[in-house]
Amino acid sequence: MVQVTFTWRYGGTQVFLCGSFNGWSEQILMNLVEGSAVVFQRNVDLPPGYHKYKFLVDGIWQVDQEKLCVQDEYGAINNLVFVKDTDSTPSALPREDAQSMMVSGFARNMYLEASSSRGLQLKPVMQLSNNEINVSRHRLFIFLSSFQAYELIPSSGKVFALDTEVAVKQAFHIMYEQGLAVMPLWDERNAMISGMLTASDFILILLKLHEGHSMLTNDDLEMHTVSVWKYRKFQLHAEVSGAMIPPNRTVLLQADPDESLKDVALTLLQNKISAVPVLHSAEDGSCSQLLHTACLAGILNHTCRHFRHSLDYLPLLQQPVGNLPLGTWAREVGGRASSRVLLTLHSRDLLGSALKLLIEGEISSIPIIDDNGALINVYSRSDITSLARGNLYARFRLDQMIMTQALEVLDEASRDRCRTCTRSDSLYKIMELLSDPIVRRVVIIDPNSRHVEGIITLRDVFNLILG
Numbered sequence: 165m166v167q168v169t170f171t172w173r174y175g176g177t178q179v180f181l182c183g184s185f186n187g188w189s190e191q192i193l194m195n196l197v198e199g200s201a202v203v204f205q206r207n208v209d210l211p212p213g214y215h216k217y218k219f220l221v222d223g224i225w226q227v228d229q230e231k232l233c234v235q236d237e238y239g240a241i242n243n244l245v246f247v248k249d250t251d252s253t254p255s256a257l258p259r260e261d262a263q264s265m266m267v268s269g270f271a272r273n274m275y276l277e278a279s280s281s282r283g284l285q286l287k288p289v290m291q292l293s294n295n296e297i298n299v300s301r302h303r304l305f306i307f308l309s310s311f312q313a314y315e316l317i318p319s320s321g322k323v324f325a326l327d328t329e330v331a332v333k334q335a336f337h338i339m340y341e342q343g344l345a346v347m348p349l350w351d352e353r354n355a356m357i358s359g360m361l362t363a364s365d366f367i368l369i370l371l372k373l374h375e376g377h378s379m380l381t382n383d384d385l386e387m388h389t390v391s392v393w394k395y396r397k398f399q400l401h402a403e404v405s406g407a408m409i410p411p412n413r414t415v416l417l418q419a420d421p422d423e424s425l426k427d428v429a430l431t432l433l434q435n436k437i438s439a440v441p442v443l444h445s446a447e448d449g450s451c452s453q454l455l456h457t458a459c460l461a462g463i464l465n466h467t468c469r470h471f472r473h474s475l476d477y478l479p480l481l482q483q484p485v486g487n488l489p490l491g492t493w494a495r496e497v498g499g500r501a502s503s504r505v506l507l508t509l510h511s512r513d514l515l516g517s518a519l520k521l522l523i524e525g526e527i528s529s530i531p532i533i534d535d536n537g538a539l540i541n542v543y544s545r546s547d548i549t550s551l552a553r554g555n556l557y558a559r560f561r562l563d564q565m566i567m568t569q570a571l572e573v574l575d576e577a578s579r580d581r582c583r584t585c586t587r588s589d590s591l592y593k594i595m596e597l598l599s600d601p602i603v604r605r606v607v608i609i610d611p612n613s614r615h616v617e618g619i620i621t622l623r624d625v626f627n628l629i630l631g
Contacts, residue, residue: 165209166247170194172228174473175202176221183217184242185210191220216242219473226473241476292483300480304629307470308426308463313419313442316466317456325350325454326361332393333385336366336552345546346439348454349390355451357441359394359416363545367519369393370548374516374562418443421455425463429626432460436526460622465599468592475592485594486587490628491608491620508533508616511540515570516562518543529605531616532567538614539607541571541582546604550574584609587617591625598622 172179172194180191185208194204216234219226227233227243234244292300325348326335339347339361351358369385417435419428419442431440442456475481485491492504508531509518518530522545529544550573551557583597583606597606598620608618 165211167207168210168245168247169205169207170217172204172219172221173202173230174221174226174228176204178222179204180220181206181208181217182220183215185215185217194219210247212247215245215247217245218242221473224470224474225477227476229473235476292479292487297480297488300478301629303478304467304480305426307467308429308630309424311425311466312421313423313425313428313458314421314455316425316458316462317421317442323454323456324348325357326390327352328358328391328394329389331386332369332388332390335361335390336385336549339363339366340549340552345549346457346459348441348457349394350454351391357416357418357443357452357454360437360439360441361390361394362438363548364523365393366548366552367523367545370551370557370562371516371519371523373557416441419458420445425466426630428458429460429463429630432458433623433626433630438528459601460626461599461601461604464595464622464625468596468599471592481592481595482590484588485585485591485608485620488591488628490591491618491624493608493618494616497617506616506618509543509567510535511568512566514563515565515567518567518570519548519562528621529619531607531619532571533616536613537616539582539584539609539616542605542607543567543570544604546602547574582607585620586611594620595625598625 170181172181179194181194182188182191186192192206192208194206197203197205219228227241232244233241235241324338324342324344326338328349328351330338335347339345345363347361348357349359349361350356417431417437417440419431419440421442421444428440432438439457439459441454442458443452444455445452471478471481480488492506494506507521507525507527509521511532511534521527521530529542531542532540534540547570553573553575556573581602583600583603585594585597585606585608587608594606597603605619605621607616608620609615610617
């Protein structure tokens with residue numbers, strides 16, 4: 165027998181080890197390493213040979229993705245260790261042997277091998293049945309129903325709110341300087357959060373500024389307050405989009421700290437909004453306290469962190485996005501159909517056209533392509549705040565600035581935030597990309613030509629999970 169040290173480095177309250185060496189029947193309690201709050205270890209005497217194992221962390225089965233992982237004939241993923249009879253430590257499995265074992269244990273599925281920041285990942289490409297998809301969706305639904313909005317609040321950080329009496333010009337300068345596309349509004353007179361100011365507001369203002377019969381002038385940005393603008397917004401939005409604004413949209417949508425993540429996500433999806441303030445209402449009836457601004461990216465980040473080491477529990481997340489009813493696709497992509505049209509703009513198209521598409525199409529971003537149809541970047545609603553820098557909005561016309569120029573005035577961070585994937589990338593990879601709050605959408609491209617094949621947004625992912 166050889167003594168092998170098993171280590172779990174990712175925290176938890178109670179961690180157990182289980183493996184093929186004991187027939188998967190015994191859960192061995194692991195001990196917290198002295199001086200550490202996150203590392204657990206346990207020494208086990210094992211015979212020489214290959215052994216599969218995994219960890220039970222706070223009731224959830226997980227694997228260490230920095231160690232070798234293999235998938236068995238039932239689709240379950242486990243860690244694998246090779247014990248030599250002359251060595252007191254487990255040996256790394258040679259790549260050739262590892263691939264041989266993976267193929268034999270996963271013969272009924274093909275797989276793609278990809279390296280990532282957390283080690284080897286297997287991506288099954290066999291399409292799941294509707295029943296298998298629904299099982300994973302149900303598990304995600306239960307997970308989102310079990311956690312509350314207060315768990316999105318970081319342990320340290322800042323929360324911003326704008327006074328409704330701030331001038332519109334100053335408000336958008338603040339949004340640009342803080343790098344925020346959405347900010348809650350504070351009504352001092354009524355001592356309450358009264359609404360949200362968004363990048364869409366700035367787009368609507370600019371569209372009115374550059375009309376020949378503009379209701380607003382550059383001076384209006386200095387003279388008019390946010391509260392005056394919000395009062396006008398609904399009529400202006402109706403003029404641009406041709407849509408009637410439901411009366412209930414004038415009511416502030418908010419989330420309670422004890423509200424489930426599922427309900428917060430549904431509020432965002434059903435009302436087609438990007439964020440809601442999380443407000444704590446005091447029992448004595450005093451003014452509510454702003455705790456956080458909840459968005460889909462934050463909920464997705466919480467989900468990814470929870471399931472990062474237990475993807476075998478959710479086969480749906482390991483599926484290539486090309487196999488799933490997800491996203492908006494180009495008509496020429498074989499075998500895919502979308503209820504929505506995939507909109508793109510050429511680099512020589514006008515910024516004014518892009519802004520109108522964003523509002524009228526109720527979309528958050530548009531891929532920008534070159535003359536050969538290859539992706540250059542994406543232009544998003546939130547990019548409009550970059551025009552607040554140096555009052556750029558007052559020095560150009562929307563019917564003259566082309567998209568190449570519009571992309572050039574973006575901050576470096578905005579220029580580099582375009583994320584892409586291919587049809588063979590897993591849903592989990594796309595979820596990790598979208599959990600970054602500055603991303604919001606991932607463009608699907610052909611890896612050779614960089615032609616745009618589709619686009620996947622935060623809403624698409626949550627509609628798949630909760631729809």
